[in-house]
Amino acid sequence: MSEPSTYDPRTTGLGPDNALAPGPGGTALAARAAELDRADPLAAVRDRFTMDDTVYLDGNSLGALPTGVLPRLSEVVTREWGELRIRSWEESGWWTAPERIGDRIAPLIGAAPGQVVVGDSTSVNVFKALVAAVRMAPHGRDEILVDAATFPTDGYIAQSAARLTGRTVRAVAAAEIAAEAGARTAVALVNHVDYRTGRLHDLRGVTAALHRAGALAVWDLCHSAGALPVSLDADEVDLAVGCTYKYLNGGPGAPAYLYVRRELQPGFDSPLPGWNSHADPFGMAPGYEPADGAARGRIGTPEILSLLALDAALDVWDGVAVSEVRVKSLGLTDFFLDCVAALAPAGSVEVVTPVAHAARGSQVSLSCAGAAEVMRELTARGVVGDFRRPDVLRFGFTPLYTRYADALRAATVLAAVLEGTA
Incomplete structure (x- = not known):
C-alpha cells in the first residue's frame, strides 16, 4: 500500500520495540468509541450479519454469518x-x-x-x-x-x-x-x-x-x-x-x-x-x-x-467501497492499540503487528506470556480472537461488522485478564 502512516506510537503508549508503556488511562476512550461509531459510514452494514453480544475478532479465520x-x-x-x-x-x-x-x-x-x-x-x-x-x-x-x-x-x-x-x-x-x-x-x-x-x-x-x-x-x-x-x-x-x-x-x-x-x-x-x-x-x-x-x-x-x-x-x-473498508480497518486497529496501551498493565504485552499503516493488514497480533490461557479466558468472557504458538494473540478486525465499542471492550477485558495473570 502506498498511503502514508498517520499513526504515531508516541500518542498510543507504545514504547521502544513496540512494548507497551503506561498509558494515560481509559477515561476518555468510551466517549471516543461512541463518537467514532456515530461517524462510521459503514455502521449500518453490521445489520447485514447475524451478530450477538460477543465481541467477535476472529473474522480473519472465519467470517460472521450474513443474514441472507x-x-x-x-x-x-x-x-x-x-x-x-x-x-x-x-x-x-x-x-x-x-x-x-x-x-x-x-x-x-x-x-x-x-x-x-x-x-x-x-x-x-x-x-x-x-x-x-x-x-x-x-x-x-x-x-x-x-x-x-x-x-x-x-x-x-x-x-x-x-x-x-x-x-x-x-x-x-x-x-x-x-x-x-x-x-x-x-x-x-x-x-x-x-x-x-x-x-x-x-x-x-x-x-x-x-x-x-x-x-x-x-x-x-x-x-x-x-x-x-x-x-x-x-x-x-x-x-x-x-x-x-x-x-x-x-x-x-x-x-x-x-x-x-x-x-x-x-x-x-x-x-x-x-x-x-x-x-x-x-x-x-x-x-x-x-x-x-x-x-x-x-x-x-x-x-x-x-x-x-x-x-x-x-x-x-452491495454499495460498499473497499477504500472505506480500509479506512475503517486502520481506524479500528489504531484505536485498539490505543486502548491496549492505555489499559493493559505496563510491559504485559508486546505488539507484533507493524505500527505503520503501509505495513499493516487488518489484524493486531500481541505477544504475551501464557498466551494460550489468556485467549481461553478472553473467549470465556465474550471476546473471541485466536492464539498462535508459541505466544501470539491474534485479533482480526472485520470493518463490515466490527464496532469501535467492540475494540474498547476487547482491550478492557484483555487488560483485566492480564491483571489477573500478572
Whole structure:
C-alpha cells in the first residue's frame, strides 16, 4: 500500500520495540468509541450479519454469518435441488456459478471480469497456480521462491509442485524476495498479509521486481481480500489465490478462488485437468482440450451448496467501497492499540503487528506470556480472537461488522485478564 502512516506510537503508549508503556488511562476512550461509531459510514452494514453480544475478532479465520445466506440456501435446497433437481444445472445457473461468482469477487481484488474462477480449496488452487507458473516460466529456471513465513500449507504445496516439475524450493523472507529473485527463479509464492503477524507486504513492488528478473508472481490473498484494496490488474500480478471464508464471509469450508491474468490464460496449463475445464465437457472425449478463459482453472463438479452460500454472502458488499473498508480497518486497529496501551498493565504485552499503516493488514497480533490461557479466558468472557504458538494473540478486525465499542471492550477485558495473570 502506498498511503502514508498517520499513526504515531508516541500518542498510543507504545514504547521502544513496540512494548507497551503506561498509558494515560481509559477515561476518555468510551466517549471516543461512541463518537467514532456515530461517524462510521459503514455502521449500518453490521445489520447485514447475524451478530450477538460477543465481541467477535476472529473474522480473519472465519467470517460472521450474513443474514441472507440461510434463506438463500433454503431456496436452493427446497426448490432448486428439491424440485428442479438436475434441471438446475441449466435453469438455475449452477453450471456457470464458478465464473459468475468469480466475477463478483473480481472487483474486491482489483480484477476485470473473466479472470477469476471459484472452486476447490486454497491449497488446490495454490498447486494449480504454482505448477502452471513453472510451466509458463522461461526455459531453464529451476527455482521456486517461497515466503519463509508462509502459512505452512503453502510451503507444503510448493514442495510438492517442485517435486512434480523437477524444481527446487528456496525459502526467503517476504521482504527479501524482490532482491533475491534472479535468473534461476521461475516463480515466487508470496503472502500479501502474514497470517501470524498481520504484516502487509508490497504486492506492487515485489511483483515488479519479479518481472524484472523474468519470473512470475503468485500471491496468496487469504488475509487481504475483503479487508483492504488489492489491485491485481493494475499491479500486473500473474496469478493469485484466496479463500472466501475469512473477510468474504462465505462460511466454513467455502470454496476458494483462482485469478489468472487474461494475457496468461492461453498458456495456463493446469496440472489437474478435469472434465469441467474441458472445452467440450459433455463431449466425453478421451483427449483433453482446455476451455478458454478462467474456466481453465476448474477441475470437477462445482460445490454448489457452498458456492451459492458464498454468492449470497457477497450481497453484503452491495454499495460498499473497499477504500472505506480500509479506512475503517486502520481506524479500528489504531484505536485498539490505543486502548491496549492505555489499559493493559505496563510491559504485559508486546505488539507484533507493524505500527505503520503501509505495513499493516487488518489484524493486531500481541505477544504475551501464557498466551494460550489468556485467549481461553478472553473467549470465556465474550471476546473471541485466536492464539498462535508459541505466544501470539491474534485479533482480526472485520470493518463490515466490527464496532469501535467492540475494540474498547476487547482491550478492557484483555487488560483485566492480564491483571489477573500478572
